[in-house]
Amino acid sequence: MIEVFLAIGLLIALTILLSLYRAALGPGVFNRVAAINVIGTKTIVLLVIIGYYFERPLFFDISLLYAVLNFIGTLAFAKYLERGEVWS
Amino acid sequence: MVLIDAIVIIFLAAGIIFMFTGVIGLLRLPDFYTRLHATGKCDTLGEVLIIAGLLLYHLFVYSPGAELSVKLVPVKLLFLIIFIFLANPTATHAIMKAAYKTGVKPWKKGDARM
Amino acid sequence: MRGCEEGKGKEEKMNAKSGKGFGILVTFCAMFLFWLLLSGIFDALHVGAGIICSAIIALISHDLLVKEKGDKMLSKSFRFVIYLGWELWQIVLANFDVAYRVLHPKMPIDPLIIEFDTSLRSDFALVTLANSITLTPGTITIDIKDGKFLVHAIAKKPADALLVDKTMQNKVADVFMEW
Structure with missing residues (x-):
């Protein structure tokens, strides 16, 4: 089972690498924000897989925290791009 | 045990296939809005499938330590x-609304790629 | 009639006052349960810190979690669970739909933006409908404004499913009993 986790983790890393193309070159800021949001959500799953691969339960807490932070970051970015300010 | 292992592997494989579909959509579709179609749906289901597979693995295969x-x-x-199901569509919706309000033109059939 | 309405307003005010305490209590309990589940350590230091943190959060943001005391919550949540089952199946269909459109060599897409009215009122029902539209085949919600949904559809067929059939709107309205 450990080998399966390793393979899945590497494949997720590959999808992150592919989305990095959109984040780096994607025309316009919105493509980049969308790609970064996608990378963040993939990272959540990658952290859970790492937690099982190294058998460290601490990684699940980190992935929960990362999920919340990624969501808030995306929302703040969207709001900033929409209005030019985050608080209003 | 072998059966549970097989089910877990099926969940993980289905999830990774959907995630790859989402990434191919992100790279291949012509404009911002249609790209979000691919990522908003495929990523949500793919990630939920992978985490559900790991949940099954933890419940039936993994023998945990004594700590709570x-x-x-x-x-x-x-x-x-639950959080991914709630947050992923909401984040997609937020980015899309920001793009629509700032006047990013949607792609129409026959236009050049954007 | 007017006196009746005033009485109703007074009653609502009192309800709101008791609703505030109720909201704080519910938020505190939910936050504290969440803390215990996440930490899993039950010594005095951690539990005490949890109580203080949940109390602060409950005092600041009690109106986010519990907004109004709804009626028929039990029947609504039962219908909601049934709706979630249907929704899951729709999500799987949506993924195969997207996979077909993305992997097809010619990419059969023809995006358009549509608009339709809704009769739903409560925030929770609107959020449910918006997220369901985003997760089901070929459509994404862009904006909700004054009871109007603005939806980006990837082709003509999924747009017609929202505009003509209205299966999903009817289902959500059934769940929350807001026709």
């Missing part, structure tokens, strides 16, 4: 599933 913090891991994974 290890035994509570399925609860955390369940929270993650």
Whole structure:
């Protein structure tokens, strides 16, 4: 089972690498924000897989925290791009 | 045990296939809005499938240690599933609304790629 | 009639006052349960810190979690669970739909933006409908404004499913009993 986790983790890393193309070159800021949001959500799953691969339960807490932070970051970015300010 | 292993592997494989579909959509579709179609749907289901597979693995295969913090891991994974289901469409919707308000033109059939 | 309405307003005010305490209590309990589930350590230091943190959060943001005391919550949540089952199946269909459109060599897409009215009122029902539209085949919600949904559809067929059939709107309205 450990080998399966390793393979899945590497494949997720590959999808992150592919989305990095959109984040780096994607025309316009919105493509980049969308790609970064996608990378963040993939990272959540990658952290859970790492937690099982190294058998460290601490990684699940980190992935929960990362999920919340990624969501808030995306929302703040969207709001900033929409209005030019985050608080209003 | 072998049966549960097979089910877990099927969940993980289905999830990774959907995630790859989402990434191919992100790279291949012509404009911002249609790209979000691919990522908003495929990523949500792919990630939920992978985490659900790991949840099954933890419940039926993995033999946890004695500490309570290890035994509570399925609860955390369940929270993650619920959160992804709620947050992923909302984030997609927020970015899309911002783009629409700032006047990013949607792609029409026959236009050049954007 | 007017006196009746005033009485109703007074009653609502009192309800709101008791609703505030109720909201704080519910938020506190939910936050504290969440803390215990996440930490999994039950000594005095951690539990005490949890109580203080949940109390602060409940005092600041009690109106986010519990907004109004709804009626028929039990029947609504039962219908909601049934609806979630249907929704899951729709999500799987949506993924195969997207996979077909993305992997097809010619990419059969023809995006358009549509608009339709809704009769739903409560925030929770609107959020449910918006997220369901985003997760089901070929459509994404862009904006909700004054009871109007603005939806980006990837082709003509999924747009017609929202505009003509209205299966999903009817289902959500059934769940929350807001026709």
